[in-house]
Amino acid sequence: MRITNVLRLLLLSGVIFNVVLPAKSSAADPPAQGNSKQIDLGADVSLEVLYIPPGKFMMGSTPEEKAWATGIEGGATPGTVRESYEGEKPRPMQVKDGFWMGRTEVSVGQFKRFVEESGYVTDAEKPDGETQVFDPNWKITAKAPPHPWISVKGKSWRDPGFGFPLRDCYPVVCVSWNDGRAFCKWLTERERKAGRLPEGLEYRLPTEAEWAYACRGGSTESHYFWWGDDLRDGEGRLNISAVDFLPGRNKIWPLANAPWSDGFAFVSPVDHYGEMGRNGFGLADMCGGVWEIVLDHFDPTGGHEEVYLVDQNRRPVCRGGNYYDVPGNARCAVRLGLKSDYYSDSRDGFRICLGVPRG
Numbered sequence: 001m002r003i004t005n006v007l008r009l010l011l012l013s014g015v016i017f018n019v020v021l022p023a024k025s026s027a028a029d030p031p032a033q034g035n036s037k038q039i040d041l042g043a044d045v046s047l048e049v050l051y052i053p054p055g056k057f058m059m060g061s062t063p064e065e066k067a068w069a070t071g072i073e074g075g076a077t078p079g080t081v082r083e084s085y086e087g088e089k090p091r092p093m094q095v096k097d098g099f100w101m102g103r104t105e106v107s108v109g110q111f112k113r114f115v116e117e118s119g120y121v122t123d124a125e126k127p128d129g130e131t132q133v134f135d136p137n138w139k140i141t142a143k144a145p146p147h148p149w150i151s152v153k154g155k156s157w158r159d160p161g162f163g164f165p166l167r168d169c170y171p172v173v174c175v176s177w178n179d180g181r182a183f184c185k186w187l188t189e190r191e192r193k194a195g196r197l198p199e200g201l202e203y204r205l206p207t208e209a210e211w212a213y214a215c216r217g218g219s220t221e222s223h224y225f226w227w228g229d230d231l232r233d234g235e236g237r238l239n240i241s242a243v244d245f246l247p248g249r250n251k252i253w254p255l256a257n258a259p260w261s262d263g264f265a266f267v268s269p270v271d272h273y274g275e276m277g278r279n280g281f282g283l284a285d286m287c288g289g290v291w292e293i294v295l296d297h298f299d300p301t302g303g304h305e306e307v308y309l310v311d312q313n314r315r316p317v318c319r320g321g322n323y324y325d326v327p328g329n330a331r332c333a334v335r336l337g338l339k340s341d342y343y344s345d346s347r348d349g350f351r352i353c354l355g356v357p358r359g
Contacts, residue, residue, distance in 0.1 A: 030098065033218075034282055037100060037354075039191070045113040047187075049100040049354055050282050056094045057213040058222040059303050060087035061333035065224055073231060074328025075241075075256020086333045087302030090222040094305065095213045099355030101206060104270035104284050105292060106183060106350055109168025111157060111175070118186050123176040123342040124156040131174040132345040133161035134266075140251050149345070160346040162266050163247045169269040171290045171349040177316035177341040180205050180293050180350035187352070198354075206353035207307045208296035208317050208335070215287070215320065215332045217280030224331045225287055226279040231327050235260045236276045238288035239268040239323045240330045256326040267323045288330045290349035291318035295358060298337025307358045314341040322347040 035051040061069075066086070070078040114120060124131035130153045138148035155161050157174045184203040191197040206214065217226045227233050235258070242258040244265040245251065252265070262268065271277065271284040278284045296308045298315040315337040321330025324347060338348070 036103075036282075039187070041110060041113045041187075041190075042117065043113055045109055047106070047110050047352070048103045049352070050103055051098060051100050052095075052210075052214050052281055053098045054095055055213060055218065056092060056220055057216050058090035058220065059093045059209065059212050059305075059333075060090045060222070061224075061331070062089060062222060065222070065229075065331070065333065068224065068229075069328030069331060069334075071328075073256070075326030076328035081300075082336075085298075085300050085302065085335050085337075090333075091302070093209055093213070095210055097356050099206070099210055099353055101210070101214050101281075101283060101353050102351045103278075103282060104351070105171035105290060106180075106352060107168060107270050108157070108166055108170050108172045111172040111183065112168065114183050114186050117190075118182075120179075120182055120186070122156055122174070122179045122344070124174050124344045125158075129153065129156075129342075131155050131160070132343075132347075133174070134163075134346060136161070136163060140249075140254050149347075155346075156344075162346070164266075167269070170267055171270050171285075173267065173290055173346045173349050174344045175293075175349060176344045177205075177293050177314070177338065179344070183350075184352055200356060201354055202357050203352055203354050204358060205293065205295040205350060206355075207358055208294045208303045208319065209305050209307075210353060210355070211292065211294045211319050211351075212303060212332065214281055214283055215279070217283070217286075219280065222333075224333075226332055231258065234258065234287075234327075236262075237273055238262065238277060238285065238330065239264055239272070240288040240321065241324055241326050253324060256328070258327055264323065286320055287332065288321050288325065289323060290320075291322045291336070291345070291347055292320050293318050293338070293348060293350045298335075300337070303335060309359050315339065316341055318348055 031051040033053045037049050039047045066083040068074050069076045132149045133155045135148050135150045160174045187203040241253040242262045246265045294317050296317045297310045298317050
C-alpha cells in the first residue's frame, strides 16, 4: 500500500489526531512564568503585571556580601547595625503560591488616575501631614551631612521637591504604606466590579518574601544583585548614586558612586533601562530607583517566609534601595523599616501584587 493511502486511512479513523495534534489547553491551566496582563485603569491609563510562579530562594546575605557592601566599592557606612537586618546568613525560603507582580513601580500617571477617580488624599497631603524631601539649600562640603533630607509640609507625590517637572512616567514617591494599600484596595474593588478579578485573588502590596523572591529573578543562589555579584555588570541596568550632576550644580552625590553615568542624579522613569534593566522574571528596576514598600512590618532580625504583621507601632519594610543610595545599599538583600505606616519620603514608592489575600 502506498504511503498516501496509509495516511488517508489514519486520518479517516482519527488515529493521527491523537498522535500529532496537541491537546487543547484548559481554561483552568495555571499561567506560565512571564505571562502578562494589562490592567485598564481608565482614561487611557494601564498597568502591567507579570506572572511569577511558586519557587524557592535565599533570603538574606553572606558575611562576605556585607563586607563588600561596607567596603570601598560598596560604600555603605561601616560599623552600623544596618547590614544585620539582613540576617546572619542566607536562609532557604519558599513562596508556595504563584502571584502576579507589577513590571514596574506604580507610576505618577497611574497613581494620579487612582486619585482622580477615588478622591483619595495621601498621608502627606492631610492637614497634619508632611514628607521627607531633598533640601534645596543643602551645601556639599567636606563635612556635608550624609543625608540631605528634610521633613516638610506642603510637598507630596504631586511635587516631591526634585526641582524639575514630574512626568507621569516617573515612579510615584512621597507615598506611605497606607497610601499603597489604599491604591490596591481601589484597584481590587474596581476590577471586581468590572468582573475582571480572578476569584480568590486581590490586589495588594507584595509580602516581603514575595518581593525578595521576585527580586532575584528566579535565581536560587544568594547574589548581591539580581544579575550577579559584579557591580560593573550593573551599568545600564539601574538608577543609583552614580556620576551624574545634581540639578543646577556641577557636583555629584558626595558618597561612594557607581563608576558610570546612569543618566539621572535623582529618580529615573520606570523601565527606563528596558531589557537591560529587567531581571529573570522580566521585572524592571528591582534594585535602585526608589525604595519599594511591602506588606510586612519590620523585624530587625531578618525577613520572614510568612507575612509578618503587627497591630501597633507599625514599621513597614522597604526593599531595593533608591536613586541616592551607594551600590552597597541597593542590593537584593537590603531591607529597612520605615518610621510608621503613615511615613513618606521622596525616595520611597511601591509596586503592586495580585495574589491570594495576605492580611
